[in-house]
Amino acid sequence: MTIENTIDAFVDGAIVDTTALDAALASSDGRAYLFDVLALRQTMQTSMPAAAVRVTRIRRPFLRYASAAVVALALVGAGYAAGLRQAPAAEVTAANTSDGARPPEPTRVIELTPGVNWHESRGGD
Amino acid sequence: MPETPHAERLYLECQPRVVRYLTRLVGHADTARDLAQETFLHAARSPLPESEPGQRAWVFRIARNLGLNHLRDTAQHARMAPDLDGGTGPAQETTLLVREALAQLAPLDRDIFLLREAAGLSYAEIAEACAVTEDAVRSRLQRARQALRVLLHGTLATERARGVRFSGRNDE
Numbered sequence: 001m002t003i004e005n006t007i008d009a010f011v012d013g014a015i016v017d018t019t020a021l022d023a024a025l026a027s028s029d030g031r032a033y034l035f036d037v038l039a040l041r042q043t044m045q046t047s048m049p050a051a052a053v054r055v056t057r058i059r060r061p062f063l064r065y066a067s068a069a070v071v072a073l074a075l076v077g078a079g080y081a082a083g084l085r086q087a088p089a090a091e092v093t094a095a096n097t098s099d100g101a102r103p104p105e106p107t108r109v110i111e112l113t114p115g116v117n118w119h120e121s122r123g124g125d
Numbered sequence: 126m127p128e129t130p131h132a133e134r135l136y137l138e139c140q141p142r143v144v145r146y147l148t149r150l151v152g153h154a155d156t157a158r159d160l161a162q163e164t165f166l167h168a169a170r171s172p173l174p175e176s177e178p179g180q181r182a183w184v185f186r187i188a189r190n191l192g193l194n195h196l197r198d199t200a201q202h203a204r205m206a207p208d209l210d211g212g213t214g215p216a217q218e219t220t221l222l223v224r225e226a227l228a229q230l231a232p233l234d235r236d237i238f239l240l241r242e243a244a245g246l247s248y249a250e251i252a253e254a255c256a257v258t259e260d261a262v263r264s265r266l267q268r269a270r271q272a273l274r275v276l277l278h279g280t281l282a283t284e285r286a287r288g289v290r291f292s293g294r295n296d297e
Contacts, residue, residue, distance in 0.1 A: 004267050012241065014248060036274045038291060039284035044242045047220040048148060
């Protein structure tokens, strides 16, 4: 196994023979290779073409409109479904009132007799 | 898109890495996202391997095939053309240098390097994704790194001067 193999295995999370790693890191070539591999990894992580993300948004406004349309359709669908769920409840209430349901019996009855305990009066009196 | 809990978990776990890998491979983030969607559609339609590493390798195998097909189909049109939105900053210059350096590698060396550095796959997963042995992965990965050391000498010197951070894992 070469110095580079050992360093590669070390930085890639593979199992490494410690004696081989010790020897690899003891040489200046091994250390230089390690630093380059780490620098390369760092460069790969920091140089991702992120600008393309913005380009995408400019080039494809259709996707945004499509997304908005999907959201709008979902909201309309949800409203329709909610309406369907509530409609049967309203019918049941109406059926109960027209199906012989009676108000409760009065607990007290007051009888009014004209001239006795009922007097007509004009407004303002 | 994912049709089973298995596929959903795989999607959540691998999607960012698939996009990173494909972005590096095809050089365009928007194309990479489209290809990533296609990758998971393919994966959801096919029976997945039992083991998790096998599933990851399977997903990246699909992604790699789709990416290579895309590169082949668009070979006549500005292959590896800059997608830098007209910018000229140091980061974009580095991006361009990296892309040019990657383009000079042998295709399989480049794929193996990207599966390791952009996707964070293990040697075993890369071997399965590329249908090669683990020994082949080791030797090709080392060859790619040695070539990139030479091709990106100035860039790496600048990066080293800034300081490097040790990271045994490259899949976050």
